[in-house]
Amino acid sequence: MKKITVLILLLLVLVGCNQRNADLEDSIHSIVKDENKSEIKIQSLTNEDWDKAFLFTPYSTEKGIEEQLGTKFNDKSNIFLRDDIYLLVFLYEDKVVQYAEIKRHGSDFSTGNKNYLTPSDDLILIERH
Structure with a gap:
């Protein structure tokens, strides 16, 4: 019985871990590579449930x-040491469900004057250098 309890607890911990979404990263990368694109609509790129998404700039601290x-x-990306990525973190019911590292490739990204994105207001702007 003790082994089953430990196994269940381990599974709960693993399910609650931050999940990096490599497919989302690839989709965003494809959009950023297309110099004719100036925005990214996040909702159409992810299948996960989420209600808020936050975009963090290079050198953001974990705190x-x-x-x-x-x-x-x-923060497995160590963004606090890096200037080559932005970090996009998704929440669902106030819990982190996934994140994506967005490579800059000579661009900066912005959510405008919004503090966070929602499924109905999911636009990230691309500013090219």
């Missing part, structure tokens, strides 16, 4: 990310 998200986040 700052957690404060903005309002929840714990294990």
Whole structure:
């Protein structure tokens, strides 16, 4: 019985872990490579349920990310040391469900004056250099 309890707890921990979405990263990368594109509509690129998405700039600290998200986040990207990516973190019911590292490729990204994105307001602007 003890082994089953430990196994169940382990599965719950794994399910709650931050999940990097490589397919989403590839989709975003394809859009950014197309110099005719100036925006990214996130909702059409992901199949996961989410209700908020936050875009973090290079050099964002894990503490700052957690404060903005309002929840714990294990930053495996080490964005606080990097200027080559943005980090897109998705929440569902106030829990992190997935994240994506967005490579800059000579571009910057913005959500305009919004603090976060929603499925109905999901536009990321691309500013090319």
